Amino acid sequence: MTTTPHPRPGRAWIITPGLRPSRFEAAQASGAGVALVDLEDSVALQDKQAARTAAQAFFGRPDAPCTLGVRMNAPTTLEGARDLVALTGYTAKPDLILVPKTESARDIELVASVLDTDGYTPDLWALIESPRAFDKLPSIMRAPRLGGVIFGSADYAATVNCGLSWQALLYARSALVNSATAAGIHAIDAPTWDLNDLNALRHEAEAAKELGFYGKGAVHPRQAAVINDTFAPSEQEIAHARAIVAAGHKSGNGVTSVDGQMIGTPFFTAAQALVREVDG
Structure with a gap:
């Protein structure tokens, strides 16, 4: 059966901490196709509510040059539930929701059931970052509201107790691309964590493109241009x-x-x- 891909996302995805409003404009103007404000890993537990409040300003720009989204906390946790409640009250809402720790189609369905209304159906993406998630990929990909998947290399490597090298994570990357392609959705590769080595970023982006990823995450605005240039057809x-x-x-x-x-x-x-x- 031939599947039709969802609308194409940006090649470069950048994420910025929800507690750092001073960085919001730089992330949105970086050239990334998707800019995400983070409520999860970059925010300490005691600061979660402050981040939810601060993050509203990320979506208040009507002329943003890219798709604006949020990485919430895992929806099956208390903080994730609080995120969903907060998001329903935002005046300006995110175009895209990145769902971390996704391990079943139910995670996506839960977010959709809370946020979807007649006038608002955000694009929902799954962050695949655990061995359990890789075991469940076929069922996760069947979630009707799933728009795409992103590889969470840091959490995956920490759980497996493997390195972050390309070779150590080759199986996981290949499995994710294969399952995403079979489902007719795009896969975005994990960021390169070195903030200063743009040659290493380019090398890894070229390898990700060759493997079949549509784009790659960025953790600094300077990385977006390299990712865009690498993934654009020459x-x-x-x-x-x-x-x-x-x-x-x-x-x-x-x-x-x-x-x-x-x-x-x-x-x-x-x-x-x-x-x-x-x-x-």
């Missing part, structure tokens, strides 16, 4: 895709070759998808 990639599409038309979508490479139906499908994305 002129060479676009030209090659157009050549494949043209060759497919000429051959009646039969097996042929382009630049010495044998190509057939899977190559035509991928090239057509890229050309459609570029041409809008």
Whole structure:
């Protein structure tokens, strides 16, 4: 069965602490396609309510240049329940809700049941960051309101007691991309945690793109431009895709070759998808 992907998200996703209003404008102006205000890991327990109050200002900008969202606390926790109550009272509401610690479709359904109204149905994304979540991926992907998934590498590595290297997390990344693609939704890779090594960021972003991720998280505004540049199709990639599409038309979508490479139906499908994305 062929699935139709949800609307495309941004390539770069940036998250900023809910208790740092001074950083809100920089996050929104970073060039990221999605900017999230965080109520979860970056906020200490005793500061949760203050963060909920401060975070309202994140959504008060009517001309924001990107999709605005919030990472709430896990919906099955007391703080998550308090987040949902607070969000229902926001005058300006987030376009997107990132649901952390997602381990079942019910987590997504719970958030939707509280927040959805006739006039408001936010995009709901799951943060996949535990071995249990990976065991339950097929059922999580069947949640009707799920818009996409993000890899939570730090929590996953801490639980598994493995490193944060690319090789250590390759299985998890591959499994997430595979399940997301089967469900017709996009997957966003975890951030690169080094704030200053932009070469390392580019290298990891290139690897994530090659693996099938649609974009990547950022933890500093300077990272957004590198992510956008890496995930955007290059002129060479676009030209090659157009050549494949043209060759497919000429051959009646039969097996042929382009630049010495044998190509057939899977190559035509991928090239057509890229050309459609570029041409809008």
